Amino acid sequence: xxxxxxxxxxxxxxxxxxxxxxxxxxxxxxxxxxxxxxxxxxxxxxxxxxxxxxxxxxxxxxxxxxxxxxxxxxxxxxxxxxxxxxxxxxxxxxxxxxxxxxxxxxxxxxxxxxxxxxxxxxxxxxxxxxxxxxxxxxxxxxxxxxxxxxxxxxxxxxxxxxxxxxxxxxxxxxxxxxxxxxxxxxxxxxxxxxxxxxxxxxxxxxxxxxxxxxxxxxxxx
Numbered sequence: 001x002x003x004x005x006x007x008x009x010x011x012x013x014x015x016x017x018x019x020x021x022x023x024x025x026x027x028x029x030x031x032x033x034x035x036x037x038x039x040x041x042x043x044x045x046x047x048x049x050x051x052x053x054x055x056x057x058x059x060x061x062x063x064x065x066x067x068x069x070x071x072x073x074x075x076x077x078x079x080x081x082x083x084x085x086x087x088x089x090x091x092x093x094x095x096x097x098x099x100x101x102x103x104x105x106x107x108x109x110x111x112x113x114x115x116x117x118x119x120x121x122x123x124x125x126x127x128x129x130x131x132x133x134x135x136x137x138x139x140x141x142x143x144x145x146x147x148x149x150x151x152x153x154x155x156x157x158x159x160x161x162x163x164x165x166x167x168x169x170x171x172x173x174x175x176x177x178x179x180x181x182x183x184x185x186x187x188x189x190x191x192x193x194x195x196x197x198x199x200x201x202x203x204x205x206x207x208x209x210x211x212x213x214x215x216x217x218x219x220x221x
Contacts, residue, residue, distance in 0.1 A: 005167075006098070009120050012164035013078035019160040021084050030200045033193055034115070034146070037208055041113060041144045048141065049110030054099055054133070055117025056085055099129045104136045112136075112143045119148065119168050123179075126171070130183035140215035143185065147171050149192065149205040173207045185211035 013020070028035055045051045082096045097103055099117060112133055118126050133143055150170030157165060177187050189210040195203045 005122075008165040010078050012159070012162075012166045014080035015162045015164060016159050017078065017080035017084050019162065020081065021088065023160065025088065027201065031196060033191075033208075037144065037191070037210075038113065038115075041111070041142065041210070044142055045111035049138065050108065051111040052109050052113070054112050054114040056081060056094075099132060100125055101128075102132045102136055106135055107138045108136050110138055110141050114143065115146045116148070118145070118171075120166060122167075122169060123171070123175075126169075126176075127179050127183070130179055130185070134184040134213055137213045139213055141213055142188070143180075143211045143213070144208065145176070145180070145211065146206060146208045147176060148202075149173055149207050170204065171207075173209075176207065177209060180209065180211045184213065186214055188212050 028038070042051075079096055082094050086092075086094045099114075100121070114133070118129060121129060137143060148168070148170040149172065151172065152170050154168040154170075155166070156168065157163065159166065173190060173192060177190060180187060187209060189208075191208045193206050193208075195201055195205065
């Protein structure tokens with residue numbers, strides 16, 4: 001069944017792909033905490049196996065891709081966004097997909113960075129996406145998730161002069177942590193911060209959650 005909302009998301013990001021790259025591609029240069037958290041995450045997953053940037057947000061500005069030995073990027077539904085990422089980052093694998101239904105084998109990934117990957121997902125879809133992240137992550141391995149803090153949903157019809165139809169969802173930190181636990185994760189760390197300057201980013205509080213898929217319990221005869 002076709003999801004009209006997802007069609008809107010795909011078409012909208014296709015329209016703004018060039019402007020998105022121009023405005024957002026190097027945003028991590030101006031976000032020291034984000035870089036610090038991604039650096040630390042990269043250190044934890046170094047040489048552990050295939051690591052995924054889910055949603056095209058961490059990108060090569062972080063050591064997730066300069067230090068993690070094996071990495072891939074699972075992009076938004078927008079083919080335009082994925083194609084531009086490929087052009088800018090030769091040598092990195094980019095794939096287009098739906099995080100609610102990942103075309104990945106169980107326990108295929110040794111780490112997931114999902115920076116603002118859930119911003120266009122309604123709460124019910126976020127829960128499904130988290131179940132998928134848990135499914136494809138190896139036991140004992142890490143997920144680093146970030147999102148906007150709040151209760152509101154912003155409906156955007158004009159972005160950088162382009163006609164779009166996008167909903168941006170904000171979430172309470174405790175709700176996201178609870179959804180991760182319901183999906184099977186343990187929570188290792190929760191960090192919140194105030195927004196950086198207006199010229200750097202939208203003025204919302206941000207949250208970062210480091211979650212871990214529990215290791216398998218061993219049994220003895």
